[in-house]
Amino acid sequence: MLQRLYYFVILLLATYVLGQERPIALIGTILLPDQSINNGTLLIVNGHIGAVGAEISIPNNAIILHTHGVILPGLIDLHNHLTWNIFPRWKPLEEFGSRYDWQQKPIYKTLLESPHRGLVEAGLSCEMQRYAEVKAITQGTTSVIGSLRRPCNRGLARNLDDDPTLGQILYDVFPLQMIDMKLKEVNDILSSNGSLFIHVAEGSPNDATAAREFLMLKARNLLIPGVSFIHGVALKENDFRAMANASVGLIWSPRSNLELYGDTTNLEAALENHVITAIAPDWSPTGSDGLLSELNFAATWNAGLEYSLFDDRLLLGMATINPAKLVHLEKRLGALNEGYLADVLVLQLNNNQSKLNPYWAATHSTPEDVSLVLIDGKAVYGNSEIMKELVDSTNLESLEICGIEKSISFASQNGPQPSFRQTQQLLKNALRHWGRTLAPLSECGN
Incomplete structure (x- = not known):
């Protein structure tokens, strides 16, 4: 006292x-x-x-x-692609096997990839991020990952992956493409209590290509503390058990998963194995506008199950204290x-x-x-x-x-x-x- x-x-x-x-x-x-x-x-x-x-x-x-x-x-978003959030919702007319499928579709390239590249080449990256940060804040988000680097980060939301005062946090969309030099940097950061967030097993639950990513990352010695897997829709129950044993976290993005792949992560297996799980909106085109809407979506999804997987308190923890734990900031953020x-x-x-x-x-x-x-x-x-x-x-x-x-x-x-x-x-x-x-x-x- x-x-x-x-x-x-x-x-x-x-x-x-x-x-x-x-x-x-x-x-x-x-x-x-x-x-x-x-x-x-x-x-x-x-x-x-x-x-x-x-x-x-x-x-x-x-x-x-x-x-x-x-x-x-304040809500903590550990999975976003901020500059893409200027685009309206994309409503695909089909479900995909993995991210490699929809990224090759002409409609994706026409509606999203080409205009995004055009605005970036026109020098509007910082404006795109500013709009996205405002969008996130209007949804109660105070910390984000998936931003650009300075000078675009100008002190509006907390840009966790570009703020050395909050630790070393790496965000990699395609971890299997890491060269050896990058992998050494990652291991150095992880050994110094840093964090790595990587997209893994993003696809339908039965997609063999997406599921194989887990084994490939394990072979590269990335199943270690400090690492968190984003998406993980194709992960199997044994994979979640291995993640828990290695203190690897999970970032769950249910709306984007369901819209693109028709299903989402085996959350029941993640929770039963005590994998620290955070929730995040991914991006506006197929996810939610922000974390508050993603919480709402997840609560509604949970209510539609035969047996609910979580209560409201546990779900809120996925947007507050759990993400803080995954970036080693649970003594500074995520709770009042x-x-x-x-x-x-x-x-x-x-x-x-x-x-x-x-x-x-x-x-x-x-x-x-x-x-x-x-x-x-x-x-x-x-x-x-x-x-x-x-x-x-x-x-x-x-x-x-x-x-x-x-x-x-x-x-x-x-x-x-x-x-x-x-x-x-x-x-x-x-x-x-x-x-x-x-x-x-x-x-x-x-």
């Missing part, structure tokens, strides 16, 4: 001495990994969580917000614990079921329900009236999500930036020359 009080006092002193922003006290239903706290308080001090609980002493200079909602950790980085999501409670079970609210909410997103303790996005209490109105831009007005702040971004409307218009104009339209920030249930 004295240690906690000491830490809290140090955080407060740092705030006053360094002249940082005023503390923020969020009051509402707080979701922890093992329990919820009704009418609890989350105190944010100097970019970190200063205290959390039912009876918290709030500093006199704190900004107090009665959220009337659910307060949870004292001393953790203040990446926070606040959701509205809109019906009786969400009020009775706040974890249900977290896994069944829509983008319209996002009240507030904080990254590093700074308000980045949310309902306009809340944002105006936390951010100078001159730093706010308005957005419309499914008919609801929201506000976003780009104050955390490094260097001069165009307005978001300018970014949208630039991308719209460029896409028209390739016969494409800019995807909306949210499909709004369509």
Whole structure:
């Protein structure tokens, strides 16, 4: 108890001495990994969580917000391809055996590959990523993997695979093509507590080509701690047992799996073998717009099974504490614990079921329900009236999500930036020359 009080006092002193922003006290239903706290308080001090609980002493200079909602950790997305999220949904007319199949289709090359390459060659990569990061944040995501490198990473979302302060994280779409020099670099990083995320066994459950990838990676000594497999639809039960024994994680992307391959990972085998599993949306063309929608999709998929595989609390953990574990950041991100980085999501409670079970609210909410997103303790996005209490109105831009007005702040971004409307218009104009339209920030249930 004295240690906690000491830490809290140090955080407060740092705030006053360094002249940082005023503390923020969020009051509402707080979701922890093992329990919820009704009418609890989350105190944010100097970019970190200063205290959390039912009876918290709030500093006199704190900004107090009665959220009337659910307060949870910001969502962590470990599998995305951000620059592709400018494209509308692609609805293939067939199911594929593996990723190698659809990547060779003329319709994929026409609708996605060629226009994507055209915009990249036109120098619009950073604009594409900026749009995708905003899209992710409107879905409650605060940390992402699958971004470009600097200078495109300018301090909006946390770009985990390009932030050395958070460790060494590698993201490889085609691991079987690694040359020996790259493989040595990977092993060096893994031996230094780094992480590697690789696409493995992406295809239908019975596709021999996709299934064979597991054996090939095992032969390359990549079945080792620090590695996580993305997709894994073609993995067999014995493969999950081997993954668990080697402390290898899994990234599950159910919507994209079902749309492309007609089935998804053997999640039951993964959970029974205690493989640490995270959920992620993959990309907008065949996955979800963002993590909040992917949670909703997964909950709906689970409800359609004869026997449910998980409850809402376990599912939420796949978007918070589990991904934090897979990047070795479970002592800094993924939970609302004292001393953790203040990446926070606040959701509205809109019906009786969400009020009775706040974890249900977290896994069944829509983008319209996002009240507030904080990254590093700074308000980045949310309902306009809340944002105006936390951010100078001159730093706010308005957005419309499914008919609801929201506000976003780009104050955390490094260097001069165009307005978001300018970014949208630039991308719209460029896409028209390739016969494409800019995807909306949210499909709004369509």
